[in-house]
Amino acid sequence: MPSGRPDDADVAERLRRAQIHPGAWWLWSLALGTAATRTTNPLLLALLIAVSAYVVAARRPDTPWARSYDAFVKLALAVIVIRLFFAVALGSPIPGTHVLVTLPEIPLPDWAQGIRLGGRVTVESLLFAFYDGLRLATMLICVGAANALASPSRLLKSLPGALYEMGVAVVVALTFAPHLIADVRRLRAARRLRGRPDRGIRGIAQVGLPVLEGALERSVALAAAMDARGYGRTAQVPVAVRRTTAALTLTGLLGVCAGTYGLLTADGGTYGLPVLLLGLLAALAGLWLGGRRSPRTRYRPDPWGPRAWLVAGSGLAVAAATVLARSADPAALNPGVVPPTAPELPLWPAAAILLGLLPAFVTPAPASARDARERSRHDPFR
Template structure:
C-alpha cells in the first residue's frame, strides 16, 4: 500500500501559495486582475481539492465574498461615499444629522463614481477571502497542526479547531437536509432549520467531547522542566522578534523606512524563529510520518511568493493601471505583465499530485473471458 504522506503536498505550501495570491489581491483594485486571481485560485481548487469534509468550505467562502460585495454597495448607497461624483444615479431622502456627525450622511444622492469605487474596494476584500478559502479547501488542517513547531502547538490546536468548525458544520447541515428530503420532510425555511439545528448542535457536542478525549490521551498540554535561563532567553527572543517584525513591516510600508525596513524585518524573523525553537523544548513531541517539504512544496510556495512580489512591483511602477481612477469614469485596462504574473499561480495545478480518489471495485470476470 503506497504511503499517502509520501505523495501528498505539505499543507504549509498551500497556505503560503494562497497568502501570496491574497497579498497580490491587496495590491490592486483593478477588477480584471482581481477576477484573474479569483479564477486562478478557483481552477487550482477544482483541480486539486480532495474529497473531504473540510475541503468543501470553498463555496462558503465564495458566498461570503458575494455577501461582502453586496453589503459594501448597500453602505455606499445609504451611507454615502468619500468619492465625490457628478453622475447622479438616484436621489434618496436624506436624514439631517447633528453638527458633530459631519462627514456622515444617511440618504442623499447616489453617484456612479461612488458606487464604482465601492465596488472596486469590495472586490479586493472578496478576492482576499476567496484566496483564504482556497487554502482551507486544499490544506488538511490536521496535517498542518502536525507540522507546527512545539512552541505553537497549543495555539495551533485552537486555530485548527476554529478553522474546522465551519466546514464540519456545513457538512452536517447538508447531510441532515439530505436525510430529511429522503424521508419526505421539509428541509427549507424556518421549520426545516429548527428541525436540523438540534441534531447539528448534538453532533458538534459529540465531536468536542471526542476531541477532548483524544487530546488528553495524547498528553496535550504537558510540558517538561527547562532551566530558567532558557525560559528567559526564549521570552527575550520572542518579544524582540515580534517587535522587529512589526518595525520592519512598518518600514516597508512607509516611504521613510525603506532603507532599514527589510533588514529589521529579517532580523526580527530570525529572532522569532530562534525563540520558537527554544520554546519547543518545553513541549517535546514525536511525529508519525512527518510531512516532507520537497521540491514540489518549494515550487508551490514560490509561485505564490512570485505573484505577490511581481504585483507589489507593478503597484509601484503602474499605479494608475493597478488602481484605476473613477473620476472621470474610465474602463479598467488589463496590463499584460501583471496579468502574466497572476497566471504563475496556476503552477500548483500542474506540479502537485492529483487528490487520492477511491478505487472502483473491479467486476468479476465471466467464464467466457480469457484470463
C-alpha cells in the first residue's frame, strides 16, 4: 500500500518551484540601484536602503553566500566616511559661505592647480559630499541585496550560452567575497573557543594564512571541476554564422549606446528610444546565434513564474517612477546645497519606492534547515 509520503522526485520538484528565479532578484535590485542614481535626496535614499534591507531580512536564505549583505553595508558606510574625508582634506569645488573650521593649508606647486590640502571646510561642501557618498552607498547596498537573495550558481544556469564563459568568471568573482567572509568568521570562532586572540594585528595575521590556504584549495577544486565538465569547449559553426553573430552583436551594442545617449540628452528624445530598442533586438539576436558555439545542457532550469514577474516588475516600477519624478520635479529629488536647504520628502516618489516591498509579501519564505537538507539530499546538483 502507498505510504502517502511524496517520493524524491516530487520533493525535489516542489522545492525547486518554490524558489524565485535569480534573474528576478537581480532585476529588482538593479532597478532599485538605478532609482538611487537619479536622486541625491537623503530621505529617498534612506527609504531605498530601508526597502532593500526589509526584503533581505524577510527573504534571505540561510546560506553562506547570503551572509555577504552585512559586508556590503559596512562597505557602504566606509564609502560615506571616505567621501567626507576627501571633502575635508582635499577640498571641494562647491562654493560655500558657512565655514565650520579652517584647517592649515599646505602650499602645492603650480602644476597641482585645482587641488588643495587643508583650507576652509564649509557646510555646503560637506553636504554635497554626504549626498554623493550616500547615493553610491545606496547602490552598493542594492547590489549586496542581490548577492544575498539570488544564488550565483542558479543565476549562471540561466545565462545564455554565448555569455556562459563570462558568466562563470563573474560568478566566481561574486562568490569569492561570501566564502572569504565565511572562512574568516569560522576561523575567528575557532580561535575564540581555543582561548586565542582573534583581534588586532596578531589575530589577523594568524587568521590570514588559513584563509589563503582555503582559497587556494577552492581554486584548485574549481579548476578540476571545470576541466572535468568540458569548460571552454566550443562547437563548430559555419563561417557565415560567426560573421553574422559578430555583426549583430557589434551593431546591437552601438545601438544601445546611441539610444542611451539619446535618452539622456535633450535633443535625442525623438530617436533615443527606437534606436535603443533596435539595438537591444540586434544584441539579443547576436547572443542567440552565439549560443550555438557553446553546446551545453541545463539540469532542471529554473522557471520564470508569476512571482518572478511581480518581483522584477516592482523594481522596474520604482526605477521608472523615480526617472519620471526627476523629469517632473528635479528640485525635490536633488535638494540644493548652495545655499543649504532642508530636504523634503516628495510624496508620490516615496510611495513609488514602497512598491519595492512587494517581494517581501509575494515570495515564499526562505527554506528552513530541514528543507535545505531535503534539497541537498534530493537534488545534489543544486
